[in-house]
Amino acid sequence: MTLNLVDVSMEYHLRGRPTRALDGVNLTVSPREFLCVVGASGSGKSTLLSLVAGLTMPTRGEITIDSHPITGPGPDRGLVFQTGSLYPWRTVERNVAFGLELLALDTAERARRVDWYLAETGLADVRRSLPRQLSGGQQQRVAIARALVCEPDVLLLDEPFGALDVQTKEDMQLLIRQIWRDTGTTVLMVTHDVEEAVFLGTRVVVLASDPGRVAAEVRIPLAEDRDLAAKRTPAFLELRASIEDMVRAQHRGGVIR
Numbered sequence: 585m586t587l588n589l590v591d592v593s594m595e596y597h598l599r600g601r602p603t604r605a606l607d608g609v610n611l612t613v614s615p616r617e618f619l620c621v622v623g624a625s626g627s628g629k630s631t632l633l634s635l636v637a638g639l640t641m642p643t644r645g646e647i648t649i650d651s652h653p654i655t656g657p658g659p660d661r662g663l664v665f666q667t668g669s670l671y672p673w674r675t676v677e678r679n680v681a682f683g684l685e686l687l688a689l690d691t692a693e694r695a696r697r698v699d700w701y702l703a704e705t706g707l708a709d710v711r712r713s714l715p716r717q718l719s720g721g722q723q724q725r726v727a728i729a730r731a732l733v734c735e736p737d738v739l740l741l742d743e744p745f746g747a748l749d750v751q752t753k754e755d756m757q758l759l760i761r762q763i764w765r766d767t768g769t770t771v772l773m774v775t776h777d778v779e780e781a782v783f784l785g786t787r788v789v790v791l792a793s794d795p796g797r798v799a800a801e802v803r804i805p806l807a808e809d810r811d812l813a814a815k816r817t818p819a820f821l822e823l824r825a826s827i828e829d830m831v832r833a834q835h836r837g838g839v840i841r
């Protein structure tokens with residue numbers, strides 16, 4: 585699976601006034617990559633993800649998956665937002681199974697997949713609970729399991745851990761990295777948290793603001809086997825500082841212009 589964005593621009597019109605959220609973005613996400621997109625607030629991170637999800641269409645340019653243009657949402661892309669995307673009246677297992685209802689799978693395969701992804705995300709014990717009976721971290725696990733159960737070509741994550749406390753967030757970072765390694769899925773994640781991006785990503789893209797465009801791409805040369813202690817190593821801290829400087833510089837550039 586190769587995801588390609590070619591000269592993608594997006595302009596919103598709010599009460600007749602245009603806002604150029606993205607301008608001429610070119611980006612390729614290769615199979616099995618974990619690509620993190622960072623940038624200051626308003627640099628177009630969420631816009632980029634909603635274009636790839638097919639929730640919005642670009643005003644210019646083309647987005648393709650394996651050369652097929654994206655024309656709307658589809659089961660080849662699994663999407664996880666920051667909060668609030670679960671069905672409150674469905675149990676954990678029925679939330680996870682939801683995506684499968686749209687796919688033509690036999691009952692045994694459905695049950696197998698739900699069981700596997702509940703176990704992979706550590707939810708087996710709470711499978712019959714309702715979302716309101718879960719912690720914030722558990723709710724995000726359900727959202728991740730529900731996106732993964734369709735075995736999408738690419739998992740799209742929009743600040744999925746942004747609303748969690750630090751410890752839960754770090755647990756979730758370890759979990760998503762484990763899932764990425766276990767399943768071999770491709771991940772495209774947007775976050776404003778540079779530490780998170782360096783810890784999770786195989787590559788980090790920095791967006792400039794106003795209009796959003798690709799300012800830099802940084803390959804993360806850290807070992808694939810990372811634990812939280814990796815965040816305190818000199819190589820990690822150096823990468824984090826240099827990317828934070830890029831984000832800050834791009835933001836200032838945007839403000840000054």
Ligand SMILES: Nc1ncnc2c1ncn2[C@@H]1O[C@H](COP(=O)(O)OP(=O)(O)OP(=O)(O)O)[C@@H](O)[C@H]1O
Pocket residue numbers: 596597598603604605623624625626627628629630631632776
């Ligand atoms: N539906 C919309 N209508 C009008 N303008 C919009 C809309 N969505 C986003 N924008 C504008 O497009 C620009 C990019 O917004 P976007 O939400 O993609 O940025 P972001 O990097 O995700 O920001 P944040 O980190 O704050 O979530 C901003 O100037 C924003 O105000």
